[in-house]
Amino acid sequence: MASSLIFLLLVTLTFSASTLISAKSNTTTIIESTCKTTNYYKFCVSALKSDPRSPTADTKGLASIMVGVGMTNATSTANYIAGNLSATVKDTVLKKVLQDCSEKYALAADSLRLTIQDLDDEAYDYASMHVLAAQDYPNVCRNIFRRVKGLAYPVEIRRREASLRRICGVVSGILDRLVE
Amino acid sequence: MAASVDPLVVGRVIGDVLDMFIPTANMSVYFGPKHITNGCEIKPSTAVNPPKVNISGHSDELYTLVMTDPDAPSPSEPNMREWVHWIVVDIPGGTNPSRGKEILPYMEPRPPVGIHRYILVLFRQNSPVGLMVQQPPSRANFSTRMFAGHFDLGLPVATVYFNAQKEPASRRR
Numbered sequence: 001m002a003s004s005l006i007f008l009l010l011v012t013l014t015f016s017a018s019t020l021i022s023a024k025s026n027t028t029t030i031i032e033s034t035c036k037t038t039n040y041y042k043f044c045v046s047a048l049k050s051d052p053r054s055p056t057a058d059t060k061g062l063a064s065i066m067v068g069v070g071m072t073n074a075t076s077t078a079n080y081i082a083g084n085l086s087a088t089v090k091d092t093v094l095k096k097v098l099q100d101c102s103e104k105y106a107l108a109a110d111s112l113r114l115t116i117q118d119l120d121d122e123a124y125d126y127a128s129m130h131v132l133a134a135q136d137y138p139n140v141c142r143n144i145f146r147r148v149k150g151l152a153y154p155v156e157i158r159r160r161e162a163s164l165r166r167i168c169g170v171v172s173g174i175l176d177r178l179v180e
Numbered sequence: 181m182a183a184s185v186d187p188l189v190v191g192r193v194i195g196d197v198l199d200m201f202i203p204t205a206n207m208s209v210y211f212g213p214k215h216i217t218n219g220c221e222i223k224p225s226t227a228v229n230p231p232k233v234n235i236s237g238h239s240d241e242l243y244t245l246v247m248t249d250p251d252a253p254s255p256s257e258p259n260m261r262e263w264v265h266w267i268v269v270d271i272p273g274g275t276n277p278s279r280g281k282e283i284l285p286y287m288e289p290r291p292p293v294g295i296h297r298y299i300l301v302l303f304r305q306n307s308p309v310g311l312m313v314q315q316p317p318s319r320a321n322f323s324t325r326m327f328a329g330h331f332d333l334g335l336p337v338a339t340v341y342f343n344a345q346k347e348p349a350s351r352r353r
Contacts, residue, residue, distance in 0.1 A: 107318070125253035128292030129260055133319060136287060140315060143285060172290075176346070179292055 034062050038173030040166050047170070063127075063174040064119050070134060070167040071112045077160040078105035085154070093148060101141035101157065108137035108164065115171070124179045131175065135168035187218035193299050193341050196250045197262060197324050205243075205337035206236040207302050222289070222298070222342045230266065230277070230286035235302060235338070237273025242305040244269045244333055245277055248324050249289065251296040264322035265289065265298065269331075270310045281310040287319065289344045299324075299341040303333035 031054060035044035044066070048054045051065050082102040089095050111134035118127035138161040145153040188194045194201075209216040210232040216222070235243055245268045252263035265287045271280030289298050301324055309331050316322055328334065 123253075125257075125293040126260075128290070129253040129263065129320065132287070132290060136319065139285060143315075175292070179346075 030057075030059070031062065034059050034174055034177065035170070037177045038170045040170050040173075043166055044170045044173075047167075059174060059178060060119055060122070063171055063178065064116055066167060066171045066174065067112050067115050067119065067131075070164060070171065071109050071116075073160065073164050073167060074105050074109035074112060074134065074137075077157070077164065078102045078109065080160070081105065081157065094151065097144050097148060097151065100144050104137040104141045104144075105164075108134040111137070124175055128172065128175050128179065131168050131171045135165055135172070138164055188339060188341070191219055191297060191341060193250075193297065193339065197248060197299055198301065198336055198339060199325070201335040201337075201339075203336075203338050205302060205304065207300070207338040207340060208234045209300055209340055216300075216340050216342050218341055220342050222344045223347055224289045224291070224344050225347060227298075227344065228288045231300075232276065233300070234276050235271065235273065237304070239272050239274050241273035242269075242308055243271040243273060243280070243337075244303040244305055244309070244331070245271060245280070246301045246303075246324055246327065247286070248299050248301070248322060249291075249296050250299070251291070251294065252320065254293040255295060255297075260320040262322045262324060264316060264319050264324075267313070267316075267327075269305070269313055270308050281313075283313045284315055284319070291345055293346070295343050295345045297341050297343055299339060301336045302338040303328055303335075304337045306332055306334075 031045055031048050035041045035048065038044050047069055048062055048065060051069075053065055054062060057065060079102075081098050085098050089098065111130045115127045115130040115134070118124070118130060141157065142153060142161060145151055186194070188198070189200075211222055211226050214220075214222065214226065216231065233245060235245075237243060245266070246264065247266035248262040248264045250261045251258050252260035264284060266277075266282075267284040268277040268280040268282050271277055289296065313331065316327075328336075
């Protein structure tokens with residue numbers, strides 16, 4: 001009696017374990033196959049895996065998660081530029097440049113917010129354009145710096161620009177798949 | 181005998197973006213070796229960098245070039261018309277956009293859905309505009325007509341457009 005119970009228990013455990021294993025490899029596959037369509041596979045996989053919602057998300061959900069990552073980046077960059085740099089800067093020209101740049105990153109965050117709405121509505125063509133806009137605003141900031149003679153483009157903003165471009169690139173890649 | 185049908189009218193470039201005009205300048209546009217003629221198809225992967233544009237005219241004349249997409253986000257639902265891709269002002273006649281002031285940097289065509297028209301419009305300026313022109317706050321919902329009106333550019337002096345659509349995944353990147 002006891003041995004058959006133990007046998008039953010063992011069988012149940014084995015089943016659960018194998019279901020768990022196959023379930024885990026299924027969700028990894030969705031993330032992996034989604035990220036394969038982008039230009040930044042490793043970054044895409046690590047960014048998505050670190051979000052608790054990813055295991056149960058479909059492709060559209062993964063896109064939304066990635067857009068959220070972008071929004072965080074853009075908003076924090078806007079705040080970083082407005083707060084940290086502006087406070088210590090006396091030069092009026094530089095101050096104006098930083099103000100404009102901060103606005104551009106805030107606009108990028110707005111575009112990404114619109115992208116989330118578009119994804120909810122499954123309007124993937126709108127989402128694509130809004131991500132393009134979000135990706136473009138940091139370029140505008142960089143050009144604002146370039147236009148002022150002798151003004152160096154801060155390394156930290158350059159780093160954040162590259163980061164946002166990468167995130168937007170991933171979203172664009174995922175959207176391409178959703179549109180098809 | 182057969183009336184020559186203006187491809188810009190047929191392609192609804194005149195109508196959707198521009199008003200009827202008489203071309204008085206020449207503009208040649210190339211993406212790599214490909215010469216752009218009205219309505220030709222361009223692969224977005226070949227248009228990543230700005231095209232080579234050569235314009236006619238005298239060196240004391242100044243020109244403005246605008247590249248715009250009236251079919252954003254899709255031709256069936258162009259609610260973001262126009263999406264402006266490139267604005268260069270103060271281009272001396274007989275030269276090319278690299279000699280002008282780039283108000284809005286070139287953004288490559290990346291049509292998400294459908295076949296989009298990408299229109300290059302050339303205006304002859306009455307005076308230098310460089311310092312007056314601000315970057316548009318957003319690329320979406322741009323109006324070439326309004327832009328031209330605001331800076332007193334008048335009617336276009338030359339226009340050419342090409343079509344582009346998303347490339348199949350296997351050929352992209």
